[in-house]
Amino acid sequence: MTRRTLERRCRRVARIYPDQARADEVFTTLLESNAGRTAPRPGDVVNVLWHGLRARFASDAPGTSGAFGDAVSVAVVMLAVSYAGLAAMLMAMVRAVPPDEDWSGPTYLWMFRTYEEAYATVPFAIAAVLTATAAAYGREALARAGAVVTLASGALVLLVSRLSGASLSPVDSPVAVCVAVWSVVALALLATRSVTRAARVVPTWWWGITAMLSAVGSYRLTMSSGTTFDWESNVAGVVVPGLAATLFLISVPLARSFPYVFAGAALAAVPAMPWAATFADYSATWNRTPRPVPVALGALAAWLVLLAVALVALRWRRRDAERSP
C-alpha cells in the first residue's frame, strides 16, 4: 500500500515533464531515491517541478504549437502584462484627474473606486486573449471555440444594451455598430463552415483578430450604455482597448521566448488588473481626460513603439539562437 501510494505520487509529480520518456525516467529515479516513504521529499518535488517547467518552456521552437499547459500559462502572463502595461502607459500619458467634490480621501485612491462597467470588459478580454493564444499556438479548434464565446458575448452585450435603451445611433457609436456587423458576419461564416464542412479557408489568426475586435466592440458597448459621449471619446475608447489587444498579441512570442521574465511580471501585475480596467475605463470613456485625442494619439505611438521593441527583441533572440553552437 505504501509503495503504491508512493508510486502514484511520484508519477503525478513526474508528469510535469513534456517528454514521456523523460517523465518515466524521472519517475523511476524519484521512486528509487524515496524508497520506504509514502511521498517524495518536498525538496525533490519542488526540484522536479522547477526543472520540469523549464523543460516545458524550452521544449517548443518559437511559432510552433505547444502543450496546453504552456498555452494557459502564456495566456495568464499575456493578460497580466497587457493590463499592467496599459495602466502604466495611461498613467504616463494622462494628467492626474481631479476627484469629485464629495471625495474626501487622497487623490491617488480615487482611481481605486470600483465601477461595475469596468469589470464587464474583463471576461471579454480574457476570452479574447485565450482565443488569440490558442490561435498563436495553432490550436484551431480551441481558437474557434474561444472566438465563438467572445463573439456570443459581444452579441449578448449588444442585445442587453439595446433593451436597456442605450443609444446605438451610428453617429454616436459608429465603431460599436461596425463591430456588431463584423460579429454577425463572423458568426454566419462560422455557421456556414460547420454546415458545409468546407476545407480550411479562413486561417486561424483570423479568428484571433475577430475575437479581439469583438472584445473591443463589447468594451465600447458597455461604456456607451446610458453615457453621452462624442467622437473624441470614441477614438480614445477604440485606440486604448486596441492597444491592450496589441499588447496581448505582442506578449505571445515574448512570453514564449522569455518565459521567466514574463512569469515574474505576471506575478507582480495580476493584482493590478482590476484597477487597470477601472482606470482605463474611467480615463478613456468618461471624458474626464483633459485632451482625449492627444491621449489616443499617444497610445497609438506607444503601441507602435512597443511593436518595434518586440520585433527587435525577437530578432536578437533568433540571431543568438542561430549563433549558439
Added chain:
Amino acid sequence: MQEPTFLILTALADEARHGYGVMQEVAALSGGRVTLRPGTLYAALDRLVSEGLVAVEREEVVASRLRRYYRLTGEGATVLAEASARLAANAAAARRRLRKLGVTA
C-alpha cells in the same frame, strides 16, 4: 567546471550508470557532501549529452519502469582528465603553502 558536474563525470568514468545510480555514486564520492536531486541531475545529464561528454548507452524497462544508462564518451574522459589535472595542481599548490605555515592537509 562545477563540483556536481565533475562528480557526475567521475561517477560515469568506470561504468555506465542509470540516474539513481549516478546519484548514489556522487553521494559516495563526495562523502555525503553533494546530494543531487532528480531534476538537477537530469538537467545536468542533458547538458552533458548535448556537449558530447556523456551519451546514452542503453535503455531498460525493469518492472514497467524505464531506466536509461549513461556512459562517459571519449571526449568526456578527456575533459574529466583535464579538470582533474587542474584540480590536482591547485590542490598541490595549496598543500605546499600550507606546509610552510606548518599546517598539514
